[in-house]
Amino acid sequence: MxxxxxxxxxxxxxxxxxxxxxxxxxxxxxxxxxxxxxxxxxxxxxxxxxxxxxxxxxxxxxxxxxxxxxxxxxxxxxxxxxxxxxxxxxxxxxxxxxxxxxxxxxxxxxxxxxxxxxxxxxxxxxxxxxxxxxxxxxxxxxxxxxxxxxxxxxxxxAGETLSPLEDEGCLPTGVRRNIRMDKTGAMRAVEMLLARIGGTPIRTELPMPAFDVVPPAPAVADARTARIALVTEGGLVPKGNPDRLESSRASKCLRYDLTGVETLTEQAYQTVHGGYSGVFVNEDPNRLLPLDVFRDLVREGRVGSMPEYFYTTTGNGTWLEMSRKFGGEIAAELKADGVTGVILTST
Amino acid sequence: MKLERCIYRVRDARFGPTTDLADGVLTINKEELAARLNAEGFFTSVEISIARPGEAVRIIHVMDAVEPRAKPVGSPYPGALGPMVVAGQGMTHVLDGLAILQTGTRQGIQEGVIDMSGPGAEYGVFSRTINVVLQCAPPPDAPSLAFDQAIRTSGLLAAQYLAEAARDLTPDSVETFTVDPRDVDPALPRVVYICHLQSQGVLRDTFVYGENVRALLPTILHPNEVLDGAIVSSNYIIACQKNPTWLHANNPVVRELCARHGRELNFAGVIIANEHSTLREKSRSARFAAKLAAQAGASGVVMTQEGGGHADTDLMLCCAECEKLGMQTVMLINEIAGPQGDQPSLVDTTPWATAVVSTGNNDEIVDLPPMPCVLGGDTIDGVGPAAAGFKTALGRIYTATNQFGATAMSAREQ
The missing domain is CATH 3.40.50.2300 (Response regulator)
Structure with missing residues (x-):
């Protein structure tokens, strides 16, 4: 009982x-x-x-x-x-x-x-x-x-799988659980299409999620006085991946020191991102995090300054809540360091 | 176009002195198979094992699965293996119930796990096939391009070698595929299948007739070409959501549409389109694929994906274009809804996406028990010894949320 x-x-x-x-x-x-x-x-x-x-x-x-x-x-x-x-x-x-x-x-x-x-x-x-x-x-x-x-x-x-919650007389939960259907996905897709063409109402298995809208920040007014940081979700790590950054579903974002580093060489850096072909990045990691040209810009006075580190994580199958957490942490630390602009390279 | 797939059911496989097939039992001469798939001597060693459904075996580092096939003349995977001929015609010998599993590790290849028994065997396609597991060691300094080519070719060579054992036998059954849109009642709705391939660089490539499709302007294939080895995978992404060569050549959507052709619908062709890296290319491809579907007279489209993340954009753009042109569209997509299932399932959407089949949430956590025998390696990066029990996102389990809709997996609000 x-x-x-x-x-x-x-x-x-x-x-x-x-x-x-x-x-x-x-x-x-x-x-x-x-x-x-x-x-x-x-x-x-x-x-x-x-x-x-x-x-x-x-x-x-x-x-x-x-x-x-x-x-x-x-x-x-x-x-x-x-x-x-x-x-x-x-x-x-x-x-x-x-x-x-x-x-x-x-x-x-x-x-x-x-x-x-x-x-x-x-x-x-x-x-x-x-x-x-x-x-x-x-x-x-x-x-x-x-x-x-x-x-x-x-x-x-009793561990039963519920029908679509609307049919069960319930309010949406927004919580998706894996279930097994009676038919394969391929069969369900073809049947759903034939129903649509035949004018029979269908119900999608995946209502489209609603996203936050992130308004772009205003442009940096004068780069010559700005302090600009480099951040990437492209999985850039020191060669050998000492902190074991994941190639997908990242659980961490990492900060690496750039003191004395003028350019990112293939001997010293690599990508571990599993969602794109890393060949071009591994040949020249500046393609992912443009440190080489950024050093030039700072030297030439076209950018005021940059902090001597970069942030990195892997944006590959990383769920939203984790990304939100990384973003919040990175932004708070950069802000505390007087950073006024960020170049965030995505892949 | 007429394709006859001669089906030889394999109920067991074992090693022995001579490779042959008798009474559904495939005997494999291991040394001969190893020599054949390593013909150019690229690999420093080749290990071959057999794993059967129900055995206490875990296969790790799974890269690709290939179905053993041979043609009386020419290659079962033309262009990728041997010279180009148009696939989908004549006879093809198929060893049914068998898969060649290519395993390997390298930076950029994501872990694929297959359990042959226990709760892990409830997921994916290859816990139910008899698997010939290849473990081919490349030279330590092999560049990715050479590694990729050798791995792909060796799997196909193994597939051809094994199926040649059936060459002079009588098949258990023959499946005939003769889809022709001109032969059916013109009142039937014309349906096109838009199959998205993923080709974005070495180890992220899909090959059609032996060439990667990174720069593909969408094109149209006959369903028989898909079912007869025109498409070969070299795409080693998150394991649950990759489309292995085996599933391209048994594409469940193509099979389903073929089965209903002439009865409920008129199958007007398979459009292949690449999932690109830039928005400019995605937009170009989406519009052109939709145009081809309209040109083929389609009133409905089934669309599949490979991978996720920004590949969602390729599908959403293409769906919107198809709908705007008046073609009703159903997409098969999996979800990245987080371990609790409460995160947004996709990274891009369109209001046109009103008919979607979900093939499951990659992020749901499953508990895999210890498994005494491990093939394909010893340890899993980020997990440890593979023989131990561990919790993992479904993402690691090979083809668990396959987006061709190969299994009955789905996700629903609960």
Missing amino acids: LRVVHYLNQFFGQIGGEDLAGTAPLSRDKPVGPGLALQAALGDQAQVVGTVICGDNYIAENTDKAVAELLELIEAFKPDLFFAGPAFNAGRYGPACGALCKAVRQRYGIPVITGMYPENPGAELYRTNMLCVRTGSSASGMREAISAMARLGLRLA
């Missing part, structure tokens, strides 16, 4: 109304309020062994502290499956359900399910951390929401 823990606010937890929204976390060793419907929907496959309750204001005003206290209460129940809410369109309850789902999943790695109205701020804030049933805006849809949450929870606990 699966052990289930359910999170509720003070209202649904039958503590009281707005006047008791400051209630500190507490727990019950049985289903409460909507938990009774949840237990009924779970049937004999799972048992609501605990309910944890917290006031909306208490958790909204000090989320980290409240979540830590709630986790301590949850620990005692040893859950296999966790439910929160549903929170409908409640503006404090939704983010509270989300924050707790995230924390429970991080600690226990168990399925976490909630329910919200799509415009609840908690739905967007925590979407990658929970499975969220799409509900109406008010508690009148309680019974449907609870039964959908119970059904999904049992399927997740």
